[in-house]
Amino acid sequence: MRDVYVLATACTAFGKRPGDCFKALTREVYLDLLKDAGWENGDAIEQGWFGNCGMGTFGQRNIRGQVCFTPLVREGLFPERIGLINVEGGCATASMAFHGAWKDVASGDMEVSLAIGVEKTFVPGDPDRTLEIFEGGIDQLDASEWHEYYKKRGAESGKPFDPNGGGGTVFMDTYAMQAAWHMKTFGTTQEQIAIAASKNHWHGSMNPKAQYRFEVSVEEALADRDVSWPITRSMAAPIGDGAAAALLVSEEFLAKQPPEVRARAVKVRASVLTGGKYRDPAEPGLSCIAAQKAYAKSGLSPSDVNLIELHDATSFCEIFQLEMLGFADTGKGGAFVESGATKLGGRLPVNLSGGLVSKGHPVGATGLSMIHELALQLRGEAGDRQTEAPRIAMAENGGGVIGFDEAACSVILLEAPSA
Numbered sequence: 532m533r534d535v536y537v538l539a540t541a542c543t544a545f546g547k548r549p550g551d552c553f554k555a556l557t558r559e560v561y562l563d564l565l566k567d568a569g570w571e572n573g574d575a576i577e578q579g580w581f582g583n584c585g586m587g588t589f590g591q592r593n594i595r596g597q598v599c600f601t602p603l604v605r606e607g608l609f610p611e612r613i614g615l616i617n618v619e620g621g622c623a624t625a626s627m628a629f630h631g632a633w634k635d636v637a638s639g640d641m642e643v644s645l646a647i648g649v650e651k652t653f654v655p656g657d658p659d660r661t662l663e664i665f666e667g668g669i670d671q672l673d674a675s676e677w678h679e680y681y682k683k684r685g686a687e688s689g690k691p692f693d694p695n696g697g698g699g700t701v702f703m704d705t706y707a708m709q710a711a712w713h714m715k716t717f718g719t720t721q722e723q724i725a726i727a728a729s730k731n732h733w734h735g736s737m738n739p740k741a742q743y744r745f746e747v748s749v750e751e752a753l754a755d756r757d758v759s760w761p762i763t764r765s766m767a768a769p770i771g772d773g774a775a776a777a778l779l780v781s782e783e784f785l786a787k788q789p790p791e792v793r794a795r796a797v798k799v800r801a802s803v804l805t806g807g808k809y810r811d812p813a814e815p816g817l818s819c820i821a822a823q824k825a826y827a828k829s830g831l832s833p834s835d836v837n838l839i840e841l842h843d844a845t846s847f848c849e850i851f852q853l854e855m856l857g858f859a860d861t862g863k864g865g866a867f868v869e870s871g872a873t874k875l876g877g878r879l880p881v882n883l884s885g886g887l888v889s890k891g892h893p894v895g896a897t898g899l900s901m902i903h904e905l906a907l908q909l910r911g912e913a914g915d916r917q918t919e920a921p922r923i924a925m926a927e928n929g930g931g932v933i934g935f936d937e938a939a940c941s942v943i944l945l946e947a948p949s950a
């Protein structure tokens with residue numbers, strides 16, 4: 532396998548964008564990507580990986596990338612007759628696109644490959660979802676025990692448990708259940724989850740592309756309405772639209788680029804994709820497996836990592852992921868976040884973009900928005916939220932759930948430009 536570099540990245544503003552269709556978002560992010568690369572057109576691109584979940588599957592919708600790029604081909608901005616591979620993998624969709632493009636180049640098959648994720652989210656409510664999660668989805672646990680525990684803690688919090696939740700998705704219920712398990716097992720507190728949320732809202736307030744740019748205090752996060760106890764609205768990834776993209780190139784291709792382009796190229800140290808299973812909560816989680824593989828492939832360890840963008844579909848996920856990725860001991864993720872280490876200015880800044888809860892989570896674009904943020908940080912281009920001289924960055928992006936596991940998980944390690 533050859534070394535692969537991220538030559539350019541782009542990300543649209545995230546948010547509820549009712550006026551913008553899939554083609555408009557594709558165009559916006561692609562033109563920004565060309566600009567970031569300093570290219571007038573995409574003639575050098577040999578293949579594209581198009582991530583999307585929301586377009587549907589029948590008719591023209593199952594050739595989503597081709598449909599979205601047709602106007603750009605007609606204008607001569609995107610090469611005609613090249614392959615576009617449509618990728619769908621839940622919230623890990625964009626990282627799957629990245630992985631495909633990385634492999635195009637790493638394998639020696641291509642010099643330049645495009646990864647793009649474009650999304651508009653719409654998740655219809657399902658009144659039966661809680662039942663499904665408790666009595667079907669987590670079938671290796673005693674469902675009734677969790678149901679009782681949930682009710683009790685909800686009553687203690689003064690916000691009675693609502694079996695239909697607060698309008699969130701089945702995923703919010705799943706993470707709420709995992710959070711309740713973590714609280715019961717390790718003594719993690721709802722306040723620690725709120726601290727993670729508040730910290731990410733602060734980071735997001737400095738990100739012009741973030742869906743929500745207002746700050747949320749710990750107290751406000753705790754007092755916000757329950758989505759699925761202990762997860763409140765301020766601790767949950769919102770519904771929104773957006774797109775993100777990256778251009779991956781070989782070392783040989785990069786060597787022929789102008790010095791100012793070479794000086795911004797970010798090296799891919801590892802790209803790993805894994806798949807989930809029903810597991811016992813005590814078994815290593817999927818992101819743990821993905822991270823271990825990424826460390827082994829890159830020769831790096833957690834102590835080498837200077838900043839992380841991780842999948843905080845809820846703020847509890849940040850606590851849990853920090854443990855599974857090897858940055859905090861099992862059960863100590865809450866205390867790690869509470870220590871301030873993961874804030875801008877702390878020892879290991881996490882989700883400087885604002886994370887999913889503040890930057891937003893248009894599912895098919897999220898993984899590539901993480902790569903965009905990390906590339907900005909590694910190049911020193913992140914403005915007010917810039918962390919100090921990072922060398923190695925990690926992106927962790929999960930998709931779907933299988934019990935306590937994600938259905939898919941990607942871990943990517945990136946290295947700062949050497950110039």
Ligand SMILES: CC(=O)CC(=O)SCCNC(=O)CCNC(=O)[C@H](O)C(C)(C)COP(=O)(O)OP(=O)(O)OC[C@H]1O[C@@H](n2cnc3c(N)ncnc32)[C@H](O)[C@@H]1OP(=O)(O)O
Pocket residue numbers: 547621622654697698699700701702703743747758764765766767768769770842844888889892894929930931932937938
């Ligand atoms: C493996 C995996 O991990 C896979 C995953 O990623 S699963 C995650 C997939 N995504 C989801 O499941 C989405 C979950 N989120 C939701 O269902 C909804 O966003 C929600 C129920 C939490 C809130 O729904 P909503 O309809 O936006 O709430 P509503 O009561 O109308 O309030 C909206 C307002 O609340 C506030 N708000 C919403 N989310 C917020 C947040 N995260 N932080 C702070 N404020 C927020 C905003 O002021 C917002 O105003 P706008 O409408 O102008 O945006």
